[in-house]
Amino acid sequence: MRGRITRGMLVLGLGLLLGCKGRVHEPGAFTRPDPVASAPTQVDRGPRGAAPTPPPSMPAGGADAPAPTGPDPAMQAPPPPPWKPGFGIDDSQPSLLPVDMRVRRLAGALGLPVSDPLFDGVRSARIALGGYDHAQGVLPDGLWIASRMTAWVRVLQPICGSDAMRTRYPALPEALPELLRAAWGRPAEAADLADFEPLFAAGTEAATQYETACLAVFSAAEFVYQ
Numbered sequence: 001m002r003g004r005i006t007r008g009m010l011v012l013g014l015g016l017l018l019g020c021k022g023r024v025h026e027p028g029a030f031t032r033p034d035p036v037a038s039a040p041t042q043v044d045r046g047p048r049g050a051a052p053t054p055p056p057s058m059p060a061g062g063a064d065a066p067a068p069t070g071p072d073p074a075m076q077a078p079p080p081p082p083w084k085p086g087f088g089i090d091d092s093q094p095s096l097l098p099v100d101m102r103v104r105r106l107a108g109a110l111g112l113p114v115s116d117p118l119f120d121g122v123r124s125a126r127i128a129l130g131g132y133d134h135a136q137g138v139l140p141d142g143l144w145i146a147s148r149m150t151a152w153v154r155v156l157q158p159i160c161g162s163d164a165m166r167t168r169y170p171a172l173p174e175a176l177p178e179l180l181r182a183a184w185g186r187p188a189e190a191a192d193l194a195d196f197e198p199l200f201a202a203g204t205e206a207a208t209q210y211e212t213a214c215l216a217v218f219s220a221a222e223f224v225y226q
Contacts, residue, residue, distance in 0.1 A: 094225040095143075095225065096143070096148075097224055098131065102122070110159070110165060116164075118162055122159075128147070130142055130143070153219065156219070157211070161211060176217075185222075199213060
């Protein structure tokens, strides 16, 4: 259990501390092993007449030779790893535009001021849409997750059904190229228009097709991503 020293851990720690080699008994009944008499150091005298060879524990040159100085290379710590910042930018996936920027794009596409009450629903749902609120300690979140997509479609529905939308783009797909240019900031390509053909060929009601196309344009990556 974390933060708790068990009886077995205490026994093991005592054994390691005392360097014992035999059986370790319970605390309070520890038996120190009998000391072993150390054998005298044998000196290799070499051939007759030669100076005796010092034992391995004696520095070269005899007992009076100075001990080696400086750190032991084998005991030196490895060099520290190169410094790296504790933060970074995750560019592995696209990030959503801030809510305020998405409101600006909506306002530009519909020809309305940013302060128009039509966009109050977007501003009210800013946290659900990935926005921030420093007063509540909420940080911005640019991930395009399922719950965020649902919240975005919910706030778009009143906009797609508004008089301002119908006035600027009376019919779709006739006004689709103009809508794509205003929403995505570039001219519509043939491939863009082809993506909407199955929608308008499905035989659903015109009102449903209009709303679905509007939602698709304002929810596309060209519109919501940075």
